[in-house]
Amino acid sequence: MSDAILVINAGSSSLKFSLFGLEQDLLDLTLSGQIEELSGHARFIARDGSGAGVDEHRWSDSKPPGHVGAMHFLRDWLGAQLGSTRLLGVGHRIVHGGSRFARPMRVTPALIPQLEALTPLAPLHQPYNLLPIKAVHEALPDLPQVACFDTAFHRSQPKIAQMYALPRKYMEAGVRRYGFHGLSFEHIADVLPSYDERAAHGKTVALHLGNGASMCALDNGRSVAATTGFSAVEGLPMGTRSGSIDPGVLLYLQQQMQLTPSDLEHLLYKESGLLGVSGISSDMRVLLSSGNPDAQEAIELFCYRIGRELGSLAAALGGLDAVVFTGGIGEHAAAIRARVCESAAWLGVQLDDAANRQHAPRISSADSRASAWVIPANEEIAIARHTKELL
Ligand SMILES: Nc1ncnc2c1ncn2[C@@H]1O[C@H](COP(=O)(O)OP(=O)(O)O)[C@@H](O)[C@H]1O
Numbered sequence: 001m002s003d004a005i006l007v008i009n010a011g012s013s014s015l016k017f018s019l020f021g022l023e024q025d026l027l028d029l030t031l032s033g034q035i036e037e038l039s040g041h042a043r044f045i046a047r048d049g050s051g052a053g054v055d056e057h058r059w060s061d062s063k064p065p066g067h068v069g070a071m072h073f074l075r076d077w078l079g080a081q082l083g084s085t086r087l088l089g090v091g092h093r094i095v096h097g098g099s100r101f102a103r104p105m106r107v108t109p110a111l112i113p114q115l116e117a118l119t120p121l122a123p124l125h126q127p128y129n130l131l132p133i134k135a136v137h138e139a140l141p142d143l144p145q146v147a148c149f150d151t152a153f154h155r156s157q158p159k160i161a162q163m164y165a166l167p168r169k170y171m172e173a174g175v176r177r178y179g180f181h182g183l184s185f186e187h188i189a190d191v192l193p194s195y196d197e198r199a200a201h202g203k204t205v206a207l208h209l210g211n212g213a214s215m216c217a218l219d220n221g222r223s224v225a226a227t228t229g230f231s232a233v234e235g236l237p238m239g240t241r242s243g244s245i246d247p248g249v250l251l252y253l254q255q256q257m258q259l260t261p262s263d264l265e266h267l268l269y270k271e272s273g274l275l276g277v278s279g280i281s282s283d284m285r286v287l288l289s290s291g292n293p294d295a296q297e298a299i300e301l302f303c304y305r306i307g308r309e310l311g312s313l314a315a316a317l318g319g320l321d322a323v324v325f326t327g328g329i330g331e332h333a334a335a336i337r338a339r340v341c342e343s344a345a346w347l348g349v350q351l352d353d354a355a356n357r358q359h360a361p362r363i364s365s366a367d368s369r370a371s372a373w374v375i376p377a378n379e380e381i382a383i384a385r386h387t388k389e390l391l
């Protein structure tokens, strides 16, 4: 009988899983998959450890599974796959750990309401993250579960980087910068020494450019600043999120254009970013292949904001030794990386065009003062490692 750890990454629109075999203390990916667009054109795809497809399924557009249906599907599907494999535990990505949880936590009945209480801080992520924890707890109460927080990696930031200039009572009430995508940045910091010692121990900006997008300043592998703050809306424009916006705009929209708080939430999280500016799609692939001028402007704004944030994070670091691209866009969109690197020429980044087109790990030229890298995102391995350690 073999042992395994299951990792679940439940997002706002997708449910992903990875199964890691555990042999002689080594984690080995044996199965992974995801159900995407849970409330739209829902589809399931599963792959084995080598990346070869093993199964797929589609739901009719009129009957998407939603989060609960997707979980039931996955429970039955995984149940059939596990055979004699013994599950040692389940690790989960939890977007918000608040100011309290700075490291992964073993799930107990007492922890669940504490995590639920953080829902107002991440209304579009936290409830979905908690759903599978509760489902596993109800079905298999003795199976150990571990909660791994996206915010935890950023607790190393100096206090000043975590502050807003509001009266102190608001900071004391939890209104502060938390930072997100921490599991992805932690993975980058973990593997960076095998790519570039100077980047690993120096001043590096990691760019997680996926559907959600953010950047993190790493000094010797520790987060010292990030573009996301109190919520996962701050910072870069994202697939459907606005990114940073003058708070005066929100007051104006409420007071003069009569948007309610829930209208504003929908606008900022679901209707803005690449989708809002292009009017076409939140998907970078669609925008890159579109001749529509609004789509091109959405891309231009995305890259412009990244360029400005890069300058800001380099200032927080006091220099720049390297940039690292990760996430769906960061790993696959050579044209976006080229634009970002071009805007970072003043910081010493010089692209090697051929390497960039091949998504080679090193995409900067040999004489580039700061190096540039493409490293695949792997939040799941970070979660699996924490889960193994806590068990
Ligand atoms: N080959 C590609 N070229 C350009 N963009 C891509 C490519 N593959 C994926 N992307 C983009 O990556 C984004 C999704 O990133 P991903 O990290 O997979 O998302 P999530 O945040 O949901 O995990 C989408 O905007 C998608 O268009």
Ligand SMILES: CC(=O)OP(=O)(O)O
Residues within 6 Å of the ligand: 011, 012, 095, 125, 150, 180, 181, 210, 211, 212, 213, 232
């Ligand atoms: C925190 C966040 O933005 O997550 P995601 O990229 O999964 O939406």
Ligand SMILES: [Mg+2]
Residues within 6 Å of the ligand: 210, 211, 212
């Ligand atoms: Mg993601």
